Amino acid sequence: MIRAFLLTVFFILGSFAGVLAQGTAFGIKAGLNFSSMKGPSEFSSAELGSETSKFIPGFHLGPTFTYDITDKVGLQVELLYSQKGNKYRFSSETGHYRSFLTSDLNNKVLDPTVWAIGDKSVILNVNTGHLALPVMFFYNITSNLRLGAGLELNALLHATGNGQLAFEGQVQNGPNSEVMLDRFTTILEYNYNKDKAGAPAVFDDPLAEVLNPSRAGTSAGSELLDPIYFPQRVKAYFLEAEKNGRAFNLLDLGANVDLAYVFNSGLYFNLRGSYGLLDSTNNTYDFSEYQLTDPVNGDLSRVARSDKDASVSIQVSVGFTF
Numbered sequence: 001m002i003r004a005f006l007l008t009v010f011f012i013l014g015s016f017a018g019v020l021a022q023g024t025a026f027g028i029k030a031g032l033n034f035s036s037m038k039g040p041s042e043f044s045s046a047e048l049g050s051e052t053s054k055f056i057p058g059f060h061l062g063p064t065f066t067y068d069i070t071d072k073v074g075l076q077v078e079l080l081y082s083q084k085g086n087k088y089r090f091s092s093e094t095g096h097y098r099s100f101l102t103s104d105l106n107n108k109v110l111d112p113t114v115w116a117i118g119d120k121s122v123i124l125n126v127n128t129g130h131l132a133l134p135v136m137f138f139y140n141i142t143s144n145l146r147l148g149a150g151l152e153l154n155a156l157l158h159a160t161g162n163g164q165l166a167f168e169g170q171v172q173n174g175p176n177s178e179v180m181l182d183r184f185t186t187i188l189e190y191n192y193n194k195d196k197a198g199a200p201a202v203f204d205d206p207l208a209e210v211l212n213p214s215r216a217g218t219s220a221g222s223e224l225l226d227p228i229y230f231p232q233r234v235k236a237y238f239l240e241a242e243k244n245g246r247a248f249n250l251l252d253l254g255a256n257v258d259l260a261y262v263f264n265s266g267l268y269f270n271l272r273g274s275y276g277l278l279d280s281t282n283n284t285y286d287f288s289e290y291q292l293t294d295p296v297n298g299d300l301s302r303v304a305r306s307d308k309d310a311s312v313s314i315q316v317s318v319g320f321t322f
Contacts, residue, residue: 023069025066026321027063027064027321028062029319030060032059032060032315033059033082033315035055035058037086037280037310038310039308042290042291048092050090051289053088058082058084058085064077064079072140075136077133079132082129082130082154084127084129088123088125088163092289095121096290098115098116113300118181120289121166123164124163124188126161127159127161133152134151136149137150144264146260146268151253151255153253154254156251159193159246160191164185164188167186173300187234195235196237197241240285247282252311256272258270258315266321268320272315275312276310280311281309286309288304
């Protein structure tokens, strides 16, 4: 689909190459983006939990090229730096957590086999930067009012995420199985392009010192288990043994519709909506936040989600053609 889009752009520009002197205008535009991600929720009912993606503000800026094919129909090609992203929110009383340290604090090695289930909430604001190439055909409804439709190719330049994860619950396996954990918070500092797999985490003070039921009341007296530690701050791929691409795909393709009001001076105002046609995320890292394969029978492996997360955005712009 992306290859066909690029071939179409080159064909259109090549077709007009010999006649671009007439009916041609260059310009610049800038404005605000309000973007989010559209995808299926993990939960079939509100009783199980909540997973939402809300709009986050950004901006766009770049040059434009306009060609009037006829008095009524024209073409506008833009090359923009465009900020997108979303505000991700997750909450469930049966969420899972896996990133504890139970020994060897000096080496700061996580034990990926220790899981807990309980009250989990995630707040994560994702910001992505793209080089956007919108190709819009427009129709002049009146001398000032213009309706447009087209496609937009986005190449990812950078992607970051910042937020926090809060958790309290019960350890499911390992030497501290069935131990209750008090509520704690881990800071999320993600650079999806640069972070490496298994990036070191920063550990806070011991989360809990708990009584080992198997030793309580014996002749040796009540003894404490080794402290359980949790990471204070983590990077994007800290739970992964190896990095297999990035969390967000390099290229995305969107369908656009817009409406513009053009003044005789060349100044114009533009309102545009865009909907992603491809999956913006890499399903390699797309796992359920609360489901495990079969925790009752001891299978605590993560459940993959092979869904489509489409980028959606609304743009409000002001531009000028020369």
